[in-house]
Amino acid sequence: MSEKKRLVIIGSGPAGYTAAIYTARAQMAPAVYTGVESGGQLMYTTELENFPGFPEGVMGPKFMWSLRQQAARFGAEVKDQLITAVDFSQRPFQLWTSLPKGVSPDEYKRSEPNRMAEITATIKHQPAEILAEAVVVSTGASGVMLGLENEQSFLGKGLSVCAVCDAAFFRQKRVFVVGGGDSAMEDALALAKFTDQVTILHRRDSFRASKIMQDRVLNHPQIKVRWKTTVTEIIGTDKIERIGLETIETDGKIIKQELPADGLFMAIGHKPVSGVFAGQLELDAHGYIVTSQSYSELGLTRASQALKAGLVQFPTMTSIEGVFAAGDVVDLRYKQAITAAGMGCQAALDAERWLETN
Numbered sequence: 001m002s003e004k005k006r007l008v009i010i011g012s013g014p015a016g017y018t019a020a021i022y023t024a025r026a027q028m029a030p031a032v033y034t035g036v037e038s039g040g041q042l043m044y045t046t047e048l049e050n051f052p053g054f055p056e057g058v059m060g061p062k063f064m065w066s067l068r069q070q071a072a073r074f075g076a077e078v079k080d081q082l083i084t085a086v087d088f089s090q091r092p093f094q095l096w097t098s099l100p101k102g103v104s105p106d107e108y109k110r111s112e113p114n115r116m117a118e119i120t121a122t123i124k125h126q127p128a129e130i131l132a133e134a135v136v137v138s139t140g141a142s143g144v145m146l147g148l149e150n151e152q153s154f155l156g157k158g159l160s161v162c163a164v165c166d167a168a169f170f171r172q173k174r175v176f177v178v179g180g181g182d183s184a185m186e187d188a189l190a191l192a193k194f195t196d197q198v199t200i201l202h203r204r205d206s207f208r209a210s211k212i213m214q215d216r217v218l219n220h221p222q223i224k225v226r227w228k229t230t231v232t233e234i235i236g237t238d239k240i241e242r243i244g245l246e247t248i249e250t251d252g253k254i255i256k257q258e259l260p261a262d263g264l265f266m267a268i269g270h271k272p273v274s275g276v277f278a279g280q281l282e283l284d285a286h287g288y289i290v291t292s293q294s295y296s297e298l299g300l301t302r303a304s305q306a307l308k309a310g311l312v313q314f315p316t317m318t319s320i321e322g323v324f325a326a327g328d329v330v331d332l333r334y335k336q337a338i339t340a341a342g343m344g345c346q347a348a349l350d351a352e353r354w355l356e357t358n
């Protein structure tokens with residue numbers, strides 16, 4: 001038997017829980033499906049210092065637990081389940097939480113697009129477990145990592161995917177930034193405000209960042225660059241202590257080296273968690289869900305088209321009427337807890353208004 005829900009919120013990061021708090025207080029009885037990473041990205045951090053309202057800072061997991069409790073207090077139903085397939089082609093929308101025998105949630109989550117499509121097609125042979133009148137998608141994004149064996153275990157222990165969030169913890173520390181695009185330049189400049197020991201590690205011999213950002217970095221007295229260099233190892237017990245590097249010299253010789261390090265910042269991109277919505281919602285070239293206020297290129301194009309046509313009634317609505325999206329999964333640009341929470345609020349208000357008028 002399918003369970004009928006008025007509003008389903010997919011994801012339990014700041015966007016999902018904020019949407020849940022607003023819609024629960026508006027008596028919409030939302031059901032939040034937390035996914036495998038219950039609490040979202042902030043569960044991997046220690047101190048959250050830039051969310052307004054916490055002058056002393058707050059531990060990431062504690063903050064997320066408070067959001068969950070706040071949503072539950074107003075009547076949101078929080079389910080520790082993963083949404084494994086969706087069909088948004090008809091209303092009520094159909095959603096599934098099961099997986100085929102032998103497929104673990106982790107395997108499902110990590111599967112390549114073709115494999116995921118195969119799995120979801122199998123799932124859809126069964127009747128949907130949930131029928132929803134409206135949906136808010138807030139499945140977040142994850143920082144692209146190098147793929148080193150132990151790197152996940154150093155997240156929040158010297159390894160960071162967000163310099164804006166963590167730079168202040170590295171006052172006068174030895175920090176390395178991996179990448180060669182604008183994000184890497186921005187991260188290096190953010191870190192250089194706190195320490196004069198910033199080194200960018202880049203696998204090529206030139207940056208692909210914009211000229212203006214490159215100039216700022218290359219002329220900065222506190223930022224060094226190591227070209228044609230890759231990180232091969234992260235070493236430490238409770239936190240990062242050293243990193244292993246490989247540098248290709250001009251004569252083609254490979255030099256291996258270990259350097260003391262306090263911080264390693266990944267600036268090689270983010271991947272929106274939108275695989276389950278492929279073919280269902282409009283995604284941009286990077287996989288971000290397109291809404292008329294998403295900060296992706298396609299999102300901005302859609303926004304200006306809608307504005308010109310006087311059509312922006314529900315800025316957080318996706319390409320499917322009744323499906324809204326918020327947080328990092330639509331946000332190519334800011335990716336902060338406060339911006340995700342803000343968008344969660346907007347999606348909640350849009351969903352409420354849309355449900356009332358439909």
Ligand SMILES: Cc1cc2nc3c(=O)[nH]c(=O)nc-3n(C[C@H](O)[C@H](O)[C@H](O)COP(=O)(O)OP(=O)(O)OC[C@H]3O[C@@H](n4cnc5c(N)ncnc54)[C@H](O)[C@@H]3O)c2cc1C
Pocket residue numbers: 010011012013014015016033034035036037038039040041042044045047048049050051081082083084138139140141143155156160161162165166273276326327328329335336337338340341
């Ligand atoms: C280590 C680290 C430190 C950070 N520090 C800061 C900081 O100090 N300050 C700051 O402002 N920001 C910080 N950030 C960024 C911040 O965490 C994100 O911007 C924010 O969490 C985005 O919120 P979100 O709700 O969009 O998504 P997320 O927090 O990514 O949550 C996504 C949720 O979706 C769920 N999900 C995914 N797929 C499915 C599915 N199929 N079914 C059900 N659920 C699903 C996941 O389980 C998860 O609960 C940090 C990020 C990291 C990784």
